[in-house]
Amino acid sequence: MGKTMTIGKLASAVGISVETIRFYQRQGLVTQPKKPLNGFRQYHFDTIERLKFIINAKSLGFTLNEISTLDNLSSGCKLFHDLANTKLESIKNEISHLHNIEQNIKVLIDSCSSDCKADDCSIAEKMYS
Amino acid sequence: MGKTMTIGKLASAVGISVETIRFYQRQGLVTQPKKPLNGFRQYHFDTIERLKFIINAKSLGFTLNEISTLDNLSSGCKLFHDLANTKLESIKNEISHLHNIEQNIKVLIDSCSSDCKADDCSIAEKMYS
DNA sequence: GTTGACTTAGTACATAGGTACGGAGTTTAT
DNA sequence: ATAAACTCCGTACCTATGTACTAAGTCAAC
Structure with a gap:
């Protein structure tokens, strides 16, 4: 088991809201981990970097659509x-x-x-x- | 009878669409004339100036809300x-x-x-x- | 072992500024 | 007199970026 966390920890790790992360998932900007037995999804550490990439790109004036074409x-x-x-x-x-x-x-x-x-x-x- | 016109003439006089004028009416930016017997509202010539004012203000970066506080x-x-x-x-x-x-x-x-x-x-x- | 914090999914709401559609009535041109 | 063009009203839809809320389930701390 590597570094994983729930969505709340992820959100506070990057300084955005849980709702925003969910929204990015719905937009296909962030992949949603599979649902484990207990129902609480576990996010990989890499997702922090992905979110930071999105946040940085946004601050450079890129739209979410543009960011999604970049992938990474x-x-x-x-x-x-x-x-x-x-x-x-x-x-x-x-x-x-x-x-x-x-x-x-x-x-x-x-x-x-x-x-x-x-x-x-x-x-x-x-x-x- | 002074200078009056239907909404279509008004729209082409100022170069915007009928739908946009109706939208401005709903926003309270333009007053809607009373409905005459035949059902086709007649717009006064002044409305052209009012619409030009709105269009100019928009081109200066004012929002419709700001324009509505200006009145005229x-x-x-x-x-x-x-x-x-x-x-x-x-x-x-x-x-x-x-x-x-x-x-x-x-x-x-x-x-x-x-x-x-x-x-x-x-x-x-x-x-x- | 209960209370409070957290997560889930889905849906509605918000802004700003329009655009599009549908059905019914009216006017105008030929 | 009939067809095309116009008008009416109401409502739904659009983009972009989220935020808010509900109801139900789960986890962690004391």
Whole structure:
């Protein structure tokens, strides 16, 4: 018998909730161990690493769907490289989109004093056009 | 009789779907005119402006909930100024969050060649920790 | 040997912003 | 006058990521 644990221990070992682990199981991101006689499933130590991988990938902006296509890195990192480059592009796009919005909001904010009649407010002029 | 139109004309006037206008009505963002005898509601011309306001606000990153608290600009633009400043802050935060992610992904991408064995891959080292 | 903490499975709920569908009535164009 | 296009209302569905809850069974501690 190696290092195994129940789902609760696993959850606190990686700092997420039991419900979240179950959810990842339903999504196919984590495999569910077989049910033993007493009914309490035993999770292998490796599952901690798998969950950490998922958590790290999420923090890098990967969706659960994307993570599920990665499976893991044990067969080399080419897949990861490719997905990471794609993600990098989409993040750059998001950033420039947000920069645009930022600029537009700044222009609006600066375009009139902080409280004016609607009739001569250039914010109104811009927002209703 | 002033300028009124059915929902379909309204929708094509502002370039969104009928379903979306109905959705905005359900959300309380647009008021629904009374039902006349023939059953086909007539929308006032002003509703075009209201919808344009909503569409513009959305493109500035405001949520429908936020837009509903704005109501409109006819009572001065102070409310709008305040919300816009708050939104500007949150957009700046989002941008810096994305910049962080961008940096982290770049580091990962550069940290190993594009295809290596899992054992000596520094990506794996970082993703499983 | 009882109390409290834990696990099981399944299902419902939540957010945000819509999209899609169905059947019945109405209007418009030819 | 008839067919196509439009409108009405209500409801269900969609993505993404979980959270909450129930009822029943089990384990561990004192």
